[in-house]
Structure formats: C-alpha cells, structure tokens
Amino acid sequence: MTEEPKPRRLTPKGRATRDRIIEAATELIARNGVAGTGIEDVRAAAGVSGSQLYHYFDSKQALIRAVITRQADSVLHPDQPRVTALDSFDALRAWADAAIERQRENGCRGDCTLGSLAGELSVSDEESRTDLATGFLRWKDLILDGLRAMRDRGGLRADADLDELALSLLTALQGGVLLSQTMLHVRPLEAAMNASLAYVHSFATTAGR
Amino acid sequence: MTEEPKPRRLTPKGRATRDRIIEAATELIARNGVAGTGIEDVRAAAGVSGSQLYHYFDSKQALIRAVITRQADSVLHPDQPRVTALDSFDALRAWADAAIERQRENGCRGDCTLGSLAGELSVSDEESRTDLATGFLRWKDLILDGLRAMRDRGGLRADADLDELALSLLTALQGGVLLSQTMLHVRPLEAAMNASLAYVHSFATTAGR
Known part of the structure; x- marks a missing residue:
C-alpha cells in the first residue's frame, strides 16, 4: 500500500462520511463486481454529493484500494x-x-x-x-x-x-x-x-x- | 450451458477460425482480465475481420462463455x-x-x-x-x-x-x-x-x- 489517501486529520464527521462511502462501495461490489460498480452508483448509495466523494477519493482506483484495505482490516x-x-x-x-x-x-x-x-x-x-x-x-x-x-x-x-x-x-x-x-x-x-x-x-x- | 453457439456444421476452416478467436480471447483475458479485454482487441489479436468475429460470436458475452467452456474442457x-x-x-x-x-x-x-x-x-x-x-x-x-x-x-x-x-x-x-x-x-x-x-x-x- 503506497499512496492510498489516509484518513488522517479527518474530523469525526469526515471520517464517518468516508467510512459510509467505503461501506456503500463494498456492498455494491459484493453484488455487482468491481467492473459493474460505477462511482456514481457509490455516490448515490452513500447519499453524498459528487464533490464530497471526490474530496475523499479522487478516482475509482483510490476507492477500490480503500475497499481492499477495509476487507483486509476486517479480520482484526x-x-x-x-x-x-x-x-x-x-x-x-x-x-x-x-x-x-x-x-x-x-x-x-x-x-x-x-x-x-x-x-x-x-x-x-x-x-x-x-x-x-x-x-x-x-x-x-x-x-x-x-x-x-x-x-x-x-x-x-x-x-x-x-x-x-x-x-x-x-x-x-x-x-x-x-x-x-x-x-x-x-x-x-x-x-x-x-x-x-x-x-x-x-x-x-x-x-x- | 444453455445457449452457447455450438461449432456444429462448421467447416474445418471455420472451426479453425473460431478456435483462433477463442484462443486469442483466452490469452488477452489472462493478461488483462475480462473487463480489460475488448472485442476489438480480440479481433485484432486473432487477425480476423469484424464480420468474421460476429459470425461466430454475436456478443462479448458469447465469447466469454466460449472461453469458460474451453478452460473447463482443457482438463480433458x-x-x-x-x-x-x-x-x-x-x-x-x-x-x-x-x-x-x-x-x-x-x-x-x-x-x-x-x-x-x-x-x-x-x-x-x-x-x-x-x-x-x-x-x-x-x-x-x-x-x-x-x-x-x-x-x-x-x-x-x-x-x-x-x-x-x-x-x-x-x-x-x-x-x-x-x-x-x-x-x-x-x-x-x-x-x-x-x-x-x-x-x-x-x-x-x-x-x-
């Protein structure tokens, strides 16, 4: 893991928003796969604006990496x-x-x-x-x-x-x-x-x- | 396997062409994944025309199913x-x-x-x-x-x-x-x-x- 945006310096509210986005992405990927999950689907499912989403994840790739990290973390x-x-x-x-x-x-x-x-x-x-x-x-x-x-x-x-x-x-x-x-x-x-x-x-x- | 186009009634030459397309698709998917493999990439790699490719496979889905069948067959x-x-x-x-x-x-x-x-x-x-x-x-x-x-x-x-x-x-x-x-x-x-x-x-x- 080299350059994934870290949730440092996030307020509790910011961290909760970021977590909600990752959770929505994880659920959509579970149902539809990575290829079948668009960033707009994630935005709608998480109930955030486009600018909020891009504040935390500047690309689908960054979001996918956060999902991978979340799933790896889940063991702990x-x-x-x-x-x-x-x-x-x-x-x-x-x-x-x-x-x-x-x-x-x-x-x-x-x-x-x-x-x-x-x-x-x-x-x-x-x-x-x-x-x-x-x-x-x-x-x-x-x-x-x-x-x-x-x-x-x-x-x-x-x-x-x-x-x-x-x-x-x-x-x-x-x-x-x-x-x-x-x-x-x-x-x-x-x-x-x-x-x-x-x-x-x-x-x-x-x-x- | 329900509706995959079967290679019945193919001439030896037709069968060879169909096999070449499937083989090219398998190699590209091995390198780039299904999502990363376009039907145009397959056409170019197999060295066939678009109408030839569509004669055997009317969609990417049909081609993917043929790749799955080929990989399942390979065991035998x-x-x-x-x-x-x-x-x-x-x-x-x-x-x-x-x-x-x-x-x-x-x-x-x-x-x-x-x-x-x-x-x-x-x-x-x-x-x-x-x-x-x-x-x-x-x-x-x-x-x-x-x-x-x-x-x-x-x-x-x-x-x-x-x-x-x-x-x-x-x-x-x-x-x-x-x-x-x-x-x-x-x-x-x-x-x-x-x-x-x-x-x-x-x-x-x-x-x-």
Missing part, C-alpha cells in the same frame, strides 16, 4: 472476535465454522472477499494486486501468530512448517468461498476447511490432540 | 495426460506438481483459470456463473472418478467421503492458483496442494499407503 475487527486469536484447534474450528455459517446464511452470495477481488483485479491491475497481496500477508501472519502460540505451548510439533500451515488455511478459506459463491453451495468451503484443519491437526503433538 | 485435453487418470496417490501428486511447475515457469502470471474467471464474473454475471459452476462440476467429477477407482481397488477406505475429497482437491488447486497469482509466489499453491493431498492420504487403507 472487534465484531469478529473469533478471528482474533486462532491459537487452538477449537479456535481454528470455530473460525472455519463461522465462515461456513456466514456463507450458508447469505446463500453463498453477496460477499466481497479478498479472494473474489483478487480474481477480478490481480491479473489486470498491478496496484490492486499489490494491495491484495499485502492483505493476504496480513491474514496469513495473523493465522501464523496463533499457530506459533500453539507450537510454543507444545500443542504442535516443533518440526511443523507453520508458514505452510497458515497458507493452507488461508487458501482453503479464500478458494472455498470463491467456489461456494460460484457453485451456490457451501460444500466446497466445508471440504476445503476440513482438509486444511486436518492437515494442521496432523502436526499435533500427543499433548495437543 | 490430450496434451494434459497427467490430468486424465487421477486414480493413484502418485497420479494425484504428479497432477499437483504439474500445476505448481506451471505457475513457477510463468512467474505466477498470465493464467486464465476458472478460478480467476469466477472471481471476476460470478458475482455480477449469472450466465457466466452457471457456466463456471458447470465447469467446476466437470473437474470435480473427473477427480471423483479417479478417487472411486482408488477406493474400488482397495486403496481408499470405504467410509471416505469421496465427494468431499474431490472438492477439497479442486478448491486447493483453484484457491492456490488464485493466491499464487496475487502474491506472485508459488508457496500458496504448494501449501494448498500439500494439505489436500495429505487429507486424501489420511483415508488410505494400509494396502493403499
């Missing part, structure tokens, strides 16, 4: 408590179940994930690709922190490749959501999470099982 | 022999290694996969979503055929949920390629394939190991 958001401490097999299972339940609730539609953004943006837009890669790395590091804590407590074998385990969990989540949203069924996500959780579990110590 | 293509019989642990490992090697060779760039097409098209385009879901199902069934053969030979336990195993392998491949293309590194794909292959292997019988 306080309303997702299960995601903040993935440091036990139970916590990992609960995290997977929450993701599966979320897809089930919304009929596998209408989620604006880093994975679907990556499918749309990574090949064609180098700036967005970089932002998305940064977002994926932050998720991976969060998962890695939990796995390290598990290993340090003696629950995972010392020779486990924690980086690989973290990547397999992240890939299962993103790939699983992508296939579930395409096939309109929660089974691909369930299968992917079961496989990656079993892989992590195969490195459990006797004490950790 | 004779130049991918490793993919046609995924009926042993060695064959599954060779299939994973071939996918990993392919990403390594092209620097994790420039692949037009069903997964990246799904990220771009599934949320916004119901016809494409249906085609992509059909494509994923065909891949899954191909993998499933191999797993059934393994079970019937006594290599996989009778209680293994083969449908789940097939979905986990497919999701690992698609999610892994998507994250590898975003992070420009082959590690996410390697991690995802290792995890899903280990999951399949955890259902091996003593004889199958």
Whole structure:
C-alpha cells in the first residue's frame, strides 16, 4: 500500500462520511463486481454529493484500494472476535465454522472477499494486486501468530512448517468461498476447511490432540 | 450451458477460425482480465475481420462463455495426460506438481483459470456463473472418478467421503492458483496442494499407503 489517501486529520464527521462511502462501495461490489460498480452508483448509495466523494477519493482506483484495505482490516475487527486469536484447534474450528455459517446464511452470495477481488483485479491491475497481496500477508501472519502460540505451548510439533500451515488455511478459506459463491453451495468451503484443519491437526503433538 | 453457439456444421476452416478467436480471447483475458479485454482487441489479436468475429460470436458475452467452456474442457485435453487418470496417490501428486511447475515457469502470471474467471464474473454475471459452476462440476467429477477407482481397488477406505475429497482437491488447486497469482509466489499453491493431498492420504487403507 503506497499512496492510498489516509484518513488522517479527518474530523469525526469526515471520517464517518468516508467510512459510509467505503461501506456503500463494498456492498455494491459484493453484488455487482468491481467492473459493474460505477462511482456514481457509490455516490448515490452513500447519499453524498459528487464533490464530497471526490474530496475523499479522487478516482475509482483510490476507492477500490480503500475497499481492499477495509476487507483486509476486517479480520482484526472487534465484531469478529473469533478471528482474533486462532491459537487452538477449537479456535481454528470455530473460525472455519463461522465462515461456513456466514456463507450458508447469505446463500453463498453477496460477499466481497479478498479472494473474489483478487480474481477480478490481480491479473489486470498491478496496484490492486499489490494491495491484495499485502492483505493476504496480513491474514496469513495473523493465522501464523496463533499457530506459533500453539507450537510454543507444545500443542504442535516443533518440526511443523507453520508458514505452510497458515497458507493452507488461508487458501482453503479464500478458494472455498470463491467456489461456494460460484457453485451456490457451501460444500466446497466445508471440504476445503476440513482438509486444511486436518492437515494442521496432523502436526499435533500427543499433548495437543 | 444453455445457449452457447455450438461449432456444429462448421467447416474445418471455420472451426479453425473460431478456435483462433477463442484462443486469442483466452490469452488477452489472462493478461488483462475480462473487463480489460475488448472485442476489438480480440479481433485484432486473432487477425480476423469484424464480420468474421460476429459470425461466430454475436456478443462479448458469447465469447466469454466460449472461453469458460474451453478452460473447463482443457482438463480433458490430450496434451494434459497427467490430468486424465487421477486414480493413484502418485497420479494425484504428479497432477499437483504439474500445476505448481506451471505457475513457477510463468512467474505466477498470465493464467486464465476458472478460478480467476469466477472471481471476476460470478458475482455480477449469472450466465457466466452457471457456466463456471458447470465447469467446476466437470473437474470435480473427473477427480471423483479417479478417487472411486482408488477406493474400488482397495486403496481408499470405504467410509471416505469421496465427494468431499474431490472438492477439497479442486478448491486447493483453484484457491492456490488464485493466491499464487496475487502474491506472485508459488508457496500458496504448494501449501494448498500439500494439505489436500495429505487429507486424501489420511483415508488410505494400509494396502493403499
């Protein structure tokens, strides 16, 4: 993330307006994709004037980058408590179940994930690709922190490749959501999470099982 | 797949022209995404006239559907022999290694996969979503055929949920390629394939190991 306009020096009201614009953009992109979302649609959905919108985002590209950052941040958001401490097999299972339940609730539609953004943006837009890669790395590091804590407590074998385990969990989540949203069924996500959780579990110590 | 113009009644020359157009579109989409690929770009890259192109594809949508079908078909293509019989642990490992090697060779760039097409098209385009879901199902069934053969030979336990195993392998491949293309590194794909292959292997019988 290099030049995204930062919300520094914003008044509380300005920050709320900026957040409302990003939220409206995220919802529209979830329904219509990036290509199907025009800046005028975002303006209308957020209920702001054109000059207000351009005050915060001088281009669609800047707005898309803010959406990517928001989605990458969401993993750390306080309303997702299960995601903040993935440091036990139970916590990992609960995290997977929450993701599966979320897809089930919304009929596998209408989620604006880093994975679907990556499918749309990574090949064609180098700036967005970089932002998305940064977002994926932050998720991976969060998962890695939990796995390290598990290993340090003696629950995972010392020779486990924690980086690989973290990547397999992240890939299962993103790939699983992508296939579930395409096939309109929660089974691909369930299968992917079961496989990656079993892989992590195969490195459990006797004490950790 | 409901109304895609079929290449029936085409002369060999007509079929070659149609194939050349689809191939040019696939290559451009791999580089620039669907949104970044115009029908005029495809026409120029394929070296055909506008009336030739419209003879085979009356809209960009029709062309995109043909690209999706081509990419779904590629799994069965004779130049991918490793993919046609995924009926042993060695064959599954060779299939994973071939996918990993392919990403390594092209620097994790420039692949037009069903997964990246799904990220771009599934949320916004119901016809494409249906085609992509059909494509994923065909891949899954191909993998499933191999797993059934393994079970019937006594290599996989009778209680293994083969449908789940097939979905986990497919999701690992698609999610892994998507994250590898975003992070420009082959590690996410390697991690995802290792995890899903280990999951399949955890259902091996003593004889199958």
